[in-house]
Amino acid sequence: MTAGTARQTPASEAPGRSARAARPLRAGLRLARLHAASRRIPAALAAIAASAVGLRIALIGHWDTYGALQLPLVFETGAAAAITVTTASPMGEPERVTGRWLPYLRLAAALALTAAATAALAAAGTGAHLAGGTLDVLRNVAGITGIGLLCAAVLGGGLAWVGPAGYLLAGAYALYTQWHHPALTTPWLWPARPPHDLGGAACAALVFTLGVSAITLRGARDPAGEAA
Amino acid sequence: MTAASAPAVSRPAGRRPGLAAARLLRLELRHNAMLWMLPVVIVLFWLTTYRKAMAMPPLWNMRTASMQTGALIAFICPVVGAATWMGSRESRRRTVDLVAIAARPRWARQLATWAATTGWALLGYLGCVAVLYGVTAQQATWGGPLWWPVAVVAASLAAMSAAGFAAGTLFPSRFTAPLAAIAAFFVLALSTQPIHGSHSYWQISPIVTGPWDAGNRADVATFYPFLPDLAIAQVMFLTGLAVAVLGALALPAGPGGRWLRRPAAAIATAGLLAAGTAVALAGTGRMDAHGMIAIPALHDAASDRPLRYTPVCARTAIPVCLNPAYASYLPATAAGLRPVLNEIAGLPGAPARISQAAPIYTQGPGSSIGVGLAGPALSGVPPVYHLLLSGQLDGPALTTHELAAAMRADAGPSIVASVMHDSGGASPAQHAVLAALMMTAGLPPQGLSPGIMPIGNSASGTLPRGCQASGARCPTVRSSRAARAISELAPGAIPGSPAYAAARRFAALPASARHAWLVSHLAALQAGRITLAQLP
Numbered sequence: 001m002t003a004g005t006a007r008q009t010p011a012s013e014a015p016g017r018s019a020r021a022a023r024p025l026r027a028g029l030r031l032a033r034l035h036a037a038s039r040r041i042p043a044a045l046a047a048i049a050a051s052a053v054g055l056r057i058a059l060i061g062h063w064d065t066y067g068a069l070q071l072p073l074v075f076e077t078g079a080a081a082a083i084t085v086t087t088a089s090p091m092g093e094p095e096r097v098t099g100r101w102l103p104y105l106r107l108a109a110a111l112a113l114t115a116a117a118t119a120a121l122a123a124a125g126t127g128a129h130l131a132g133g134t135l136d137v138l139r140n141v142a143g144i145t146g147i148g149l150l151c152a153a154v155l156g157g158g159l160a161w162v163g164p165a166g167y168l169l170a171g172a173y174a175l176y177t178q179w180h181h182p183a184l185t186t187p188w189l190w191p192a193r194p195p196h197d198l199g200g201a202a203c204a205a206l207v208f209t210l211g212v213s214a215i216t217l218r219g220a221r222d223p224a225g226e227a228a
Numbered sequence: 229m230t231a232a233s234a235p236a237v238s239r240p241a242g243r244r245p246g247l248a249a250a251r252l253l254r255l256e257l258r259h260n261a262m263l264w265m266l267p268v269v270i271v272l273f274w275l276t277t278y279r280k281a282m283a284m285p286p287l288w289n290m291r292t293a294s295m296q297t298g299a300l301i302a303f304i305c306p307v308v309g310a311a312t313w314m315g316s317r318e319s320r321r322r323t324v325d326l327v328a329i330a331a332r333p334r335w336a337r338q339l340a341t342w343a344a345t346t347g348w349a350l351l352g353y354l355g356c357v358a359v360l361y362g363v364t365a366q367q368a369t370w371g372g373p374l375w376w377p378v379a380v381v382a383a384s385l386a387a388m389s390a391a392g393f394a395a396g397t398l399f400p401s402r403f404t405a406p407l408a409a410i411a412a413f414f415v416l417a418l419s420t421q422p423i424h425g426s427h428s429y430w431q432i433s434p435i436v437t438g439p440w441d442a443g444n445r446a447d448v449a450t451f452y453p454f455l456p457d458l459a460i461a462q463v464m465f466l467t468g469l470a471v472a473v474l475g476a477l478a479l480p481a482g483p484g485g486r487w488l489r490r491p492a493a494a495i496a497t498a499g500l501l502a503a504g505t506a507v508a509l510a511g512t513g514r515m516d517a518h519g520m521i522a523i524p525a526l527h528d529a530a531s532d533r534p535l536r537y538t539p540v541c542a543r544t545a546i547p548v549c550l551n552p553a554y555a556s557y558l559p560a561t562a563a564g565l566r567p568v569l570n571e572i573a574g575l576p577g578a579p580a581r582i583s584q585a586a587p588i589y590t591q592g593p594g595s596s597i598g599v600g601l602a603g604p605a606l607s608g609v610p611p612v613y614h615l616l617l618s619g620q621l622d623g624p625a626l627t628t629h630e631l632a633a634a635m636r637a638d639a640g641p642s643i644v645a646s647v648m649h650d651s652g653g654a655s656p657a658q659h660a661v662l663a664a665l666m667m668t669a670g671l672p673p674q675g676l677s678p679g680i681m682p683i684g685n686s687a688s689g690t691l692p693r694g695c696q697a698s699g700a701r702c703p704t705v706r707s708s709r710a711a712r713a714i715s716e717l718a719p720g721a722i723p724g725s726p727a728y729a730a731a732r733r734f735a736a737l738p739a740s741a742r743h744a745w746l747v748s749h750l751a752a753l754q755a756g757r758i759t760l761a762q763l764p
Contacts, residue, residue, distance in 0.1 A: 173276040
């Protein structure tokens with residue numbers, strides 16, 4: 001075949017052109033699906049759904065003030081911990097070297113899961129007395145997820161839950177000190193701040209931004225040979 | 229010497245199982261996730277427990293109870309999470325098949341991993357306790373450390389670690405560790421929700437240190453010995469739970485065979501029986517008169533005898549004596565009562581001493597708890613006025629200045645009223661004299677100074693939880709009423725009334741003249757034979 005003949009496009013190849021155009025989209029979707037599967041994102045979504053269902057069931061019960069305030073934080077932390085655990089990679093260095101789209105996939109996964117967790121928990125509180133309301137859910141989930149993502153960048157995806165779990169204790173205690181001296185009022189312990197408090201929201205947003213940035217640019221620090 | 233002639237070196241490790249177990253434990257200690265959790269745990273302990281304990285008065289019972297609850301909350305997530313993480317290690321590293329052919333049974337390896345995790349947790353915990361107790365020992369004026377609450381937390385850490393480890397072994401997923409850690413916090417923190425009254429099986433929860441509705445009270449285990457009944461039941465429950473869980477780890481089929489599973493099943497059953505018995509015992513607990521949980525089957529009658537102590541007294545016109553544990557309260561208490569005591573010292577029927585008394589606790593309907601004196605406030609020969617310190621009553625924490633003001637406003641009127649025999653049927657002259665003495669003692673005529681909360685009132689301004697259902701028996705009700713204002717103390721002496729004018733006139737007298745008149749006319753005044761016009 002000469003170059004001249006090659007330039008001629010037969011009519012029968014017209015459908016092939018559209019197939020070639022669709023190929024990047026299909027490949028992108030396949031890449032996203034494989035990334036989601038490798039990070040156990042479906043399991044994380046199930047954990048988030050379980051947290052939302054758990055919150056809904058818990059809200060049916062009759063709790064005292066401590067219980068009513070601390071319950072949402074427990075389930076928000078559960079959802080955030082599930083998100084952070086998805087940062088663990090089973091492939092490690094080879095994926096880092098060859099995965100051109102990896103930062104975008106990590107960013108998309110973190111944002112999508114955070115949005116899903118916020119929506120699920122807010123939906124679980126609809127029609128029930130959810131302390132703090134949707135704004136509280138948004139701030140707490142985003143902030144605690146940010147802590148978890150930062151921990152993933154430092155400790156690895158498998159141990160990233162340490163940050164959210166530790167922060168749960170600090171946040172629950174800060175809520176407790178609203179009635180018991182000495183009170184903790186720093187905005188860095190945002191679960192104890194009112195939902196409309198700008199300081200708490202700013203701290204949570206900053207931590208979330210830092211966490212998402214770290215996980216997008218660096219990914220989780222995962223030791224080689226550790227199955228995730 | 230050739231390689232062939234070199235003596236073969238054999239390592240009979242199998243003949244020294246103790247040494248091999250120690251080596252295995254050492255390896256596990258070096259490669260344990262709990263070690264890396266210790267900084268997190270120490271920060272959480274400082275935030276949730278140490279700061280709170282240091283804000284409390286230096287009383288062993290208060291700080292120990294606070295430590296038990298706080299340390300559990302601080303340690304639970306890291307310990308459970310780390311144990312779960314370690315339990316799932318073989319699956320996570322895909323070495324299950326590799327280690328399955330090892331000489332040692334899987335159970336022995338698992339126990340070594342669990343022991344290493346628990347050991348690091350206990351080391352961190354005991355270090356935190358040592359710091360807290362060391363600082364408290366330097367600050368406390370009386371008493372000593374309570375060790376049963378320390379044992380409860382230690383047993384809790386072992387049980388939580390076992391539960392987390394079992395979860396990691398059975399469900400080796402990357403989601404197991406965070407979910408187990410958060411679920412453990414959920415269960416522990418909310419395990420007190422079903423507790424109503426002191427008769428509840430849920431008191432077995434290790435964060436319960438006494439009657440749940442009474443809160444952390446200053447006087448518990450100060451006048452009477454600490455009752456370890458509930459702590460013994462909790463340790464029994466937690467130890468049984470840990471043994472049952474660890475025994476159950478050997479039950480799944482695997483290396484070890486039947487010879488291992490049978491004793492493991494027996495161990496697990498024994499652990500379950502111990503835990504079940506402990507729960508049943510906790511359900512028989514009752515709040516005793518001293519504010520602690522007594523379990524009849526575990527109770528030692530010797531604990532019902534009051535503790536011996538030499539009170540610390542202030543040099544006021546009438547000595548004010550407190551339990552030595554409250555020595556730091558003495559200057560403020562004496563300063564608050566001094567003006568009142570100067571007025572009544574030397575009067576017929578005046579108390580010879582103001583003495584701090586042990587409160588009596590009563591369980592009211594539902595969750596309410598009454599706190600009061602065992603007998604009348606003024607009793608004995610020579611008469612002694614029995615005082616409940618503000619730290620013994622419900623209410624917000626007070627600074628030294630607030631405590632002094634509260635004592636002047638609350639206990640002061642009660643002491644004067646007891647000397648005047650002022651009660652509901654008192655004469656206008658009695659009301660007037662009472663009002664006059666309150667004026668001279670600095671009590672504002674129209675109410676308390678801004679910012680001063682009457683003793684016995686909660687921050688919301690309502691009566692304390694324990695008094696709402698048992699008002700008549702609750703001294704805090706009387707205290708808060710007495711503290712309102714002179715117009716409330718002496719209803720007949722409201723501003724503008726003749727009794728109020730007489731009170732102002734009497735208060736304007738020189739102290740010596742007022743005192744001399746009272747010495748000579750107090751009996752007649754108490755009997756109601758003095759009229760307003762007869763007051764100087």
